[in-house]
Amino acid sequence: MDFYSQIGKVALGSRLRRLSDRFTEDAAKIYTLYNVALDPKWFPVFYVLSQKESAAVTEIAQSIGHSHASVSQIVREMSSRGLATTKKHHQDARVSVVKLSDAGRQLIPRLEQQCVDVNQAVEELLLESQYNLWNAIAEAEFLLANKSFFDRVQAVQKVREQKSIEIIDYLPEFHNDFKRLNYEWIEQYFQLEEADQQSLNHPDEKILKPGGHILMARYKGEIVGTCALIKMNDKTYELAKMAVTPKAKGKGIGWLLGQAAINKARELKAETLFLESNTILEPAINLYQKLGFRKVIGQPSSYQRCNIQMELKLV
Secondary structure (H helix, E strand, C coil): CCCCHHHHHHHHHHHHHHHHHHHHHHHHHHHHCCCCCCCHHHHHHHHHHHCCCCCCHHHHHHCCCHHHHHHHHHHHHHHHCCEEEEECCCCCCEEEEECCCHHHHHHHHHHHHHHHHHHHHHHHHHCCCCCCCCHHHHHHHHHHHHHHHHHHHHHHHHHHHHCCEEECCHHHHHHHHHHHHHHHHHHHHHCCCCCCCHHHHCHHHHHHHCCCEEEEEEECCEEEEEEEEEEECCCCEEEEEEEEEEHHHCCCCCHHHHHHHHHHHHHHHCCCCEECCCCCCCCHHHHHHHHHHHHECCCCCCCCCCCCEEEECCC
């Protein structure tokens, strides 16, 4: 059985490289057939230069979608074969300007005929195909430009891992985890304050008995995140004590905790959800905005670290 049939789409990149190698191998033979002394990988750079008097390396790189370093390397190789020349821009010595040499320009007529014939061969190949490879490549490039392959795999990983994440209610046995998770982030960025110690050491008295609620996030049997709803009045609750342990970040745990807290606040008949934070915690601020919170100016905070207040209207 063919390896790629066996392993499937996970080897897409490897299969595309195999196809590219097949074209590249034949391309070298085709250049010899037309007596065009070019390395196939030089073609994009050579073609751009054949269409104008000269061009800067940066301009060429932008035109063909290569890196500056890649184009510079190709230009050096072409220059060593006597097909291109390079000089500094007369107004900016940092800019390298490239042009084809006389020997390079002598190849243009033969290359043009080669391109006509190759284009016809490609058209015939596409007509024999059930799917238009050229259009499919263009579509794939467009889609990957909008969302990279890495981002797509990471998103799949996050969805899969989130299936192993449980959002559960606080129990007395989770007290040490509740403290640990909050101490972890507070001491990383700020100093522990008296108000922190009161709520973290006495969550029953300071959060639960007055009508609040605490949620915990469990991943593969380990408590990795938490947040609390602190009752401010019958209509308003504060989203507080949100923390996710560093080793579990990137799995969307904060998002799941935030959504669960919002749903719980609605169950508690809250009309407004309020929070305090600090703008140096950019990921947290971005999360709150994604959850729908907007910046407000409220009463002075009891926490020295607070420099932003946000709220979410639930009705």
